[in-house]
Amino acid sequence: METITVINGSPKGKKSISLKFVEYLQKKHPQTDFRHFHVAQDIRLYARGADAWNPLKEALGASQGVLWVFPVYVFQAPASLMRFMELIAPMGAAKAFSGLYTACLSTSIHFYDNFAHDQMRGTLEDLGMSCLAPFQADQDDFFKPQAMEALEYFFEDFLQAARDKRPVQRKFAPLTFPDLKYQPSEPTAPVSSGKKVAIVAETEAGGNIGPMVERLAKAFGGKVDIVDLQKLTIRGACLGCMKCAFDNQCTYGDKDDIKRIYETILDPADIIVYAGPVVNRFFPARMKLFVERRFMRTHYPFMKGKQVALLVAGPLCQCHTLYDTFEADVQVSEAHFAGAVSDEYPDSASLDRAIDTLARQLASGAEACYLPPDNFFGVAGRKMFRDEVWGRYRFVFQADHRYYSLRGFYDFPQKDWRMRLRNFWNMLRLRIPRLRRQVRNTMPGFMVKPFVDKLNKL
Ligand SMILES: Cc1cc2nc3c(=O)[nH]c(=O)nc-3n(C[C@H](O)[C@H](O)[C@H](O)COP(=O)(O)O)c2cc1C
Known part of the structure; x- marks a missing residue:
């Protein structure tokens, strides 16, 4: 009998839709021993201390493989699963994972599920696991025989790979962290702009990010709201309860600081900078939690018209998922992603200049209300939301439907009678x-004639 450890990253625990795909496999493979761990729902337990990890370590020791099962929550794996991943090394569990065969199984509506899988896969490869290709299901695939046949194939292939000790190619090279010890100087010519600036900062891990945030605030002349995530009262990550879908009321309400920060600092801001170190190829789980909790706004373009950028301590150039996730999120939100600055510079003076330049670009973008055309991220992402809110999820996401109807988001080509004629x-x-x-x-x-005509008239 083979043993498989199932790590359930859905905050809904046993009520997870993703887990139902595993339960299906269990019915089809009664001879396989599946050991379940609801790590996202039980995240407080895993944060308590190394002893809480003993049953999991024991299961891993007896397992031929590990299945990571999770939903996609706001472009990435749920924050609680990310937190669990952060705890693996400090709780002394890294060795238990290393060397095992593994694969990820997600459910979602395929809205940037590729980003979530890349982050997970990179992190599992960094743990020394042999990571096979993932199974990325739409929730409704459960009811499609062809998809479920594919699921069975995926699982049998996974078992076979573990039995054969098949060689597995890494998708992502190991990371090399920058070694700059940043010592900022005082900015000589701070930007003077009447624009409101907010920096959402996760500086817990120490290193360069604290000084980088301070330097950026000074580059804006000090008139900046710094949201230090470590100082906020946060009750927990998004529970996936969907209570917000009808009227955008979050189940946490005013019980912690998140709603207040969004309403009083981020909504009025013209410029938002997300700042943090690279942890597991992304920002730390607490930043993910903060971003995820804005799901109370469901699918509104909540950053509309703002200038947004990243400030990163760590190997950003090797972590395209971090950059791309924010670029996509900002574009779908009808805002401008102005780029990122990381500490991958040879010396402090170069980083000072890069931070000053970022501040100037953000301020001038805000003055000009600069909003260039989106690339595939924004265009495709908005079309997906439009179709899903209009279609199968309208009865749930009623607040989105009202918003989308009123603002002409339903711009389906079917309605364009001139074009159709x-x-x-x-x-x-x-x-x-x-x-x-x-x-x-x-x-x-x-095809080029109308362009030539316009040029000739200039
Ligand atoms: C807070 C939240 C955020 C979500 N974000 C995404 C997303 O970015 N991309 C996507 O494709 N689906 C997204 N979804 C849909 C879930 O991935 C989908 O409903 C999933 O099947 C839920 O699985 P679970 O029941 O195992 O938690 C989101 C759902 C919630 C509740």
Whole structure:
């Protein structure tokens, strides 16, 4: 009999949809021993001390493989699962994971589930695990026979890989951390701007991030709201309870500081900078928690029109997921992602200049209300939200539906009657062979004509 450790990263514990996919596998594989650990729901237990980890370590010792099962929560794995990953080394459990075969199984609506998997995979590879390709399901795949056949294949292949001790290629190279000991100087010409600046900072891990945050605040002339996540009262991560879906009221309400910070500091800000060290190829779990809890705003573009950037201590250039997650989040939110500054500079003076430049760019972007066209992240992300809120989740996300209806978010091409008529008419015309040949031969000139016409009028 084979033993598989199942690490459930859903805050909903046994009520997790993702876990149902594992329970399906259990029914199909009665001879396999599945040992479940609801680490996200029980995160307080795992944070309490190393003893709490003994049952898990014991299960890992008896296991041929580890399945990580989680939902995607705001572009990444849930904050509580990230916290669990942070605790592995300090609680002396890293050795128990190292060398084991592993794979991730997620459910989501596929909204940037690739980011969540890249972060998880990189972290598992850093733990020395042999990480196989993931299974990334839509929740509704559970009811699709073809998808469930694929799930069975995935699991059997996973067992076979562990039995055969199959060689597994890493997807991500090990990280090299920058070794700069940052010693900031005083800025000579701070930016003078009437714009409101907020820096959300996670500085617990020490290192360069504290001095970097201070330096950035000074570069803005000191008129900055610094939200120090360590000083906030936070009751917990998002529970996935979806109480917010109807009317944007979070179950935590005013019981902790998060709602107040969003309403009084982030909403009025023109510029937001998220600052923290790289931990497990992302920001620390507490920053993820802070970002995740804004799910009370469900799918509104909550950063609309703002200038947003990152300040990072650590190997940002090797952690594309960290950069891309914020770029995508900001774009979907109809805001401008102005980039990032990390401490990957050879000396403090160069980093000083980079921070000054960031402050100037953010301030001038805010003055100009700069909002360049989005790339695939923003365009595709908004289309997904539009379709999902209009479609299968409208009855749940009623607040989003009201917002989207009122602001013309439902810009489906089906409603564009002019475009539909034009297509109909032109497709009819192009059935005439002579016309078809003519258009084919003159296509590039035909397509560029309106652009040339506009240029000629300038
Ligand atoms: C707070 C929250 C954030 C979410 N964020 C995302 C997301 O960024 N991308 C996505 O595809 N799905 C997202 N979802 C949908 C969940 O991933 C999906 O409902 C999942 O199946 C829930 O699994 P679980 O029941 O195992 O927790 C989110 C759901 C919640 C509650």
